[in-house]
Each structure stands twice: as C-alpha cells, then as structure tokens.
Amino acid sequence: MSAPAIAPATVVDGAVRDDDLLRIEAVDGGHGSTAVLFGVSLGVPRNGLCCLMGRNGVGKSTLMSTIVGLLRARRGRIVLDGEDVTKLKPYERARAGIAFVPQGRDCFPQLTVMENLRVVQEARRDLDRGAIDEALDLFPRLRGLLDRPAGFLSGGQMQQLAIARALVTRPKLLLLDEPTEGIQPSIILEIEDAIAQLKRSAGLSILLVEQYVDFALRLAERYAVMDAGRVIDAGETAALEDGHVRRLLAV
Template sequence: MIEISQLNQRYGGTQILWDLDLKVEEGSCTCIMGRNGVGKTTLLKCIMGLLPADSGEIRIAGDNLVGRSAEFRPHHGIGYVPQGRDIFPLLTVEENLRVGLPCRKDKLKKIPDRVYDLFPVLKDMLHRRGGDLSGGQQQQLAIGRALVIEPRVLILDEPNEGIQPNIVKQIGDVITQLNREENMTVILVEQKLGFARRVGQQFRLMEKGRVVASDAMEHLSESLIMQHLAV
C-alpha cells in the first residue's frame, strides 16, 4: 500500500534522509525504530508533506505524494498524530475534533461517535479547553482528531512520550483494535521496545537516514537491538 523509494531530504544544508526505501503492507502495523537523530520524524513529515523531499517517490495506493501539499493528505485518507500532539490549546475539545471534519469526503458535519467510543474521556470534556487537559488526555485528543476523518492510514509519532502508564495501555489497545479488527494501516514511530512488540506486526530499523533492517516483529533479535537501538 505504501512504497517509498530513493527518498532524499535535506534540512538546513544537512542531508537527513539518504536514498531511503520503505514498504508498508496494507492492513499492517509497522513500527519505525532507531536511535535519536536517525531521521524517523523527518521521514513522517515527508510522508505528510510537512517537509519537502529533494528527490524520490512516496506512493500510497499507487499515487505519488511528492510535490503535493500537506492539505492533500487527510483528503487522501491519511491521519497524522505528530510528536508533541500539536493540539490547539485555546480551543475546546469539541473544536479541536471538528478541525478534521472538512477533510471528510462525505461532508459529515458531526463528530463520529466512534471517536467517543474509543476515548470516552473526550465526550466528558467536550467543552474544556485543550490546554487544560493532562498530557495523556491531550494525546487521546490528538489521536481522536486524526480519527475524525476515518483514515485508511494512521501515522503516529511517539504517541507515548510523556504519558502515564494507564493511558499508554489504552492507546495500545486502541491501536491494536483499529489495526487488527478494522484493518487500518498503522505506521508508528516508537522508542519503547515493549510497546512496539506489543502492538507492531512489522519493524523497520533506521540508521543514518536509511532503513537498514525490515522484518516481522517476532524476528527483532537481540543482536539487532544492540546494533541499532541500544544506547
């Protein structure tokens, strides 16, 4: 479903991605892993059109997204949860969720009940400002906002960063449900090995702006961990 080939990206005169190749199967949950600074977030931002690619292709269902605006992605069925959440702190929970509605092809004007089914706390806090929520609640809001468009692909950048353990478990349960029960394709940048092994079906290890290892999650060996993940 997702095929990236020969992707190069430079930022501030420094090349971050080097001829990167990556394939993600439809309906899979793929964890992109690697040490800090190897280009994981840059890769996601290129997929989302938030950073320009210098060369290469990013194809989703055959369509090349390189050169298309970031606004095209949600209309194409791609939901994104950025690192740090990036909710609107002065808007209410409801207003944050409504941001995604104009991107729906069916022009639905109502927030789907599915979002509240997955994250009941959001319904209880509809009229609270996003900035008044806890970190874990803000993360649920960010994921809920991405799900408003009912995406076929969900991309999350370290969704558990700074989140309390009970919310981490809930987020893991939601990812698993969306992926395994609803066949949503998930791409997840994740530093926590235990979480990645719990929810991920596939792994892609990055080193110096390239994908250097790809396999099923059960084949993530201790030698690969020591070589590419240990600090």
C-alpha cells in the first residue's frame, strides 16, 4: 500500500519550505514530563545544509534526538522526503535515510577504526563494500589508523571516525551535533573540508548544530536560531547582515 500523501508545510518565519528534504512542523517535545520544544518548525533543503544555532540549553540537542526518534514528538510532524516518520522507531528512521552523529563522538572504544566501520556495514546487509572506502576518502587521516582501537584516538580523530561511521549507511540526511566541540583548529579545518565535499555529493542533506558561528555560516545555505525551545529566526545565509546571528545569540 502506498504511503498517504503529505500536505504541504506551513512556512513559519522562513524556516520550512514545501520542497525541503526534512520538514519539522510545529513539533513539541521534551524529556519525560519536562517540556523543551514548543512548536518548532524547521526545514533542511535537498542537497543543502542548514545550520541550527543557539546558546546552550535552548533545545538544539533535544530537537536532534526527536528527529531520530530517541525522544517522542508530543505534537506536530517530522516528514522525511515526503514520508511522515513521526511515529517510526529509531532503527526505522535510520533505514529511511537518517544518520546521526551526536555530541560525544559515538564509537566503540574497544574496537579498531576498521571494526567500527564494519560493525555499521554488517548491521545493514543492503550496503555495498564501497561505502567504507568512500567514507575513508573524506578522512584520509583515518587510513593510517585502521588497526588502532578507537579509544586511543585523539578527539579530532574520534570525531572524524564518528562522521565516517554515519556516512557508511549512505544516508539521505546527516545530522551533526556540535562536530567542532573540543577539536583542535587543524582538525576543524579538515572536518569543514569534508562537510564541504559532502555538500557537493548528490542526494545528501545536512542539519548542522554548531556554536562556532563562522564555521557554520561558511558551510550553510540556510540557518535557524533557537531560543527557549523555539525557532526565533531563520532564512538564507546569503541574505544575512553582518553580526545579525551574533546579536541573536548574545540575547
């Protein structure tokens, strides 16, 4: 049976568009009885990057966890490539094309770099062998570390491995939560270059949560700013006035 048609999104302050790959529509959510998200609407363009910014504690990571299904949306909808995924389980959303790199660089520390990549591949029998090579091409530094346990990597190397693991699934949508946090400047430049290359890859959209404003705006076509569990500003980065986002983040 074919999936029911999804009605067009309602544009909220420029945050959502009808042709976006990901449409978050008026979503409420939180942790247990604690409400954190209040009517959040946000879109990620097809084959593009949206950077989501905001101070600590405004709900950015909660929103990411809600998109991947680790937390339940209490109201509203999450639509991926025309399919309503709001009620799908996390593994079903992963198979639908969502990959998530959370804060903390999610890897198995006791496994080698190659074993970390193969675990993901073996969990998805539908993936071909070329996916690992493609991920390593983006992070050539990892090729010399394939036999090293992930727990012995530096923070920057671990972050590169976490992103590579996500890419092995060949997602439609990649969610990156603070990828530059605690990373040395030289590795930040490598991660920025890898994300820029990913943007040029057909069929991949990226939602980037980032505090490093210059890094985020260099990469993104669209931006959104959250405060107190709501999107308070959104639009095209090309139309931003100098200092506009910084003023919002300083409030």
